[in-house]
Amino acid sequence: MSPVTRILSTLALVVALMGSMLTVVETPIMTLGLFALPVLLVGVLLSILVLAPYRTGLLSGARACAALTGVSLLMAAALLGTVSAYPAAASHGFWAYVLVAWAMAWLSVEELSGLTPQSPLGQRLVALAIPLAFGVWLLILWQLAVVGFGVPRVLLPAPSEIWLRLLSSPQILWEDFRQTFLKAVLIGYALGCGSGFLVAILVDRVPFLRRGLLPIGNLVSALPIIGVAPIMVMWFGFDWPSKAAVVVIMTFFPMLVNTVTGLAAADRIQHDLMHTYAANYLQTLLKMRLPMAMPFIFNALKINSTLALIGAIVAEFFGTPIVGMGFRISTEVGRMNVDMVWASIAVAALAGSLFYGLVTLIERVVTFWHPSVRG
Template sequence: MARGLRPEIGLWLLLLGATLLLGRVLRLLAEATGPARHACPALFGLAILLLWEILTRGFQVPAILLPPPSAIAAAFAANAADLWDDFGQTVLTSVLRGYLLGCGAGFAVAILADRVPFLARGLLPLGNLASAIPVVGIAPIMVMWFGFDWQSKAAVIVVMTFFPMLINTLAGLASAERIQLDLMRSYGAGYWRSLLLLRLPCALPFLFNGLKINSTLALIGAIVAEFFGTPVVGMGFRISTQVARMNLDVVWASITVAALTGSALYGALALAERRVTAWHPSFRKR
């Protein structure tokens, strides 16, 4: 009986030691200054992968339930060409077009609604209503309307990203203080001059907030929409077909590509925000 427990006890001791070591290293990195501090997230991610590998291998978790990271990496390498084609179809074709259309339309309509308050009062309740509509309800309708190619996915993305951009832009335009607006009027500045020189700069943090939120919404919308019809390529297509074939390692490889893409898009926008709004008081307080 004791001999049968030894492998399990050894595994738990290994996990305990790795966890304690990880906690100690992360505390040291959190207290560090300079470039060493930026290594903390990467080290934490590597530690999670290591624990994942140990747990799935040690407890012999069936690969159909949760494959180890090494198997996912092998599937990633074996299907790199297909995954790249999926990335091109989903991200470069559908997401970017739908994202630009949705965010651009939301921004333009927000400027119009700011100029015509009646329009804003009518659109804001619609925005709350649209945010409650599930993407799985929109996607099949858009596929029926616009076909199986990227147009239907872009339409889903436009619906998902339009109102967040609209609401954030309106909130940003309203963030300028009354004393600042009065000062612009005292200089004889009209609506458009005040908009360009004061209100839009004040709205930049809100605009970037909308852009960052929409970067993840656009990717989610495109992938879900591909479940309901697409050419034989795309992240959603790959996930749905490989789940049906029980190839969970390929599914996790596709999920990894989607997660890395979403993180890269969000990080690029956050970096651009840091560059553009470093002067803004709300940014300096961080």
């Protein structure tokens, strides 16, 4: 048992025991203690039943992990039920039990990360479950904090409201997605990465250009290129071509710099080997240098996948037709429809993560030989 686990489990146990003396719900007309809320009471009793043997070391390993996960989720459900029945009325006792539930979740993850399953499937499940638990608890704490403190909707909507908005207006969100992602981002990304790649191969043939362009490319990669957005909107109009143009400019330089660096990755001895095979320039390029440059190229593709989405959305702040994620976000902020804004952001985040994940997946297939993939 590490010091952190010992402190956390002791704290959770003490708070769970003492919490019964505090008021859980406090409204102007009434106060409720723990014994007036049966579901929460059951949750707290079970927590004590699990935490006490865990603290003393009677319960450990996979069984402790399962018990802690189950009880912490039960506590979360009870707390969520309580808070939605009495919104904005949470009192000290309530937050004490939130602390207990969170501590148990932390301990369960601590136990989970200590597990070493034999099968590869089990290992992968554990590797997936830990960040998933973190994400779920982030959402639970967000919901509890927003509803419990009665945060105004204009400031920060609860995850449940954002979810309802996602379900109730798929039409608008799909239209925005198509305008911003399927048109501007994908086309700009393909053009920007493609031209960066081709220019890099040309530059690589001329050492003079490589020495001249590489420092400049490095510098431009650090510049706030997003600032060209208003210019592009002026040149290419309000519709998606101007956003695609911004994306092209933003993705071009990372691709150029990374590909040029990657093409220089092959060693002298490898060049010599190709030379003894009497390979010509094209053969050397296709069979040795490009495959060796792939990790660098995929690095650029990954950087660009996030840059492209940012570029397209920010460019929409400078003028769009009445559709698009950037347009939706800026107008709905003005109309104080914050749940719609967050729904748009959720879609953008999901699209960004999936895009990034897809590129990573292709990378694993293409650069299967690289040490970082073989593990």
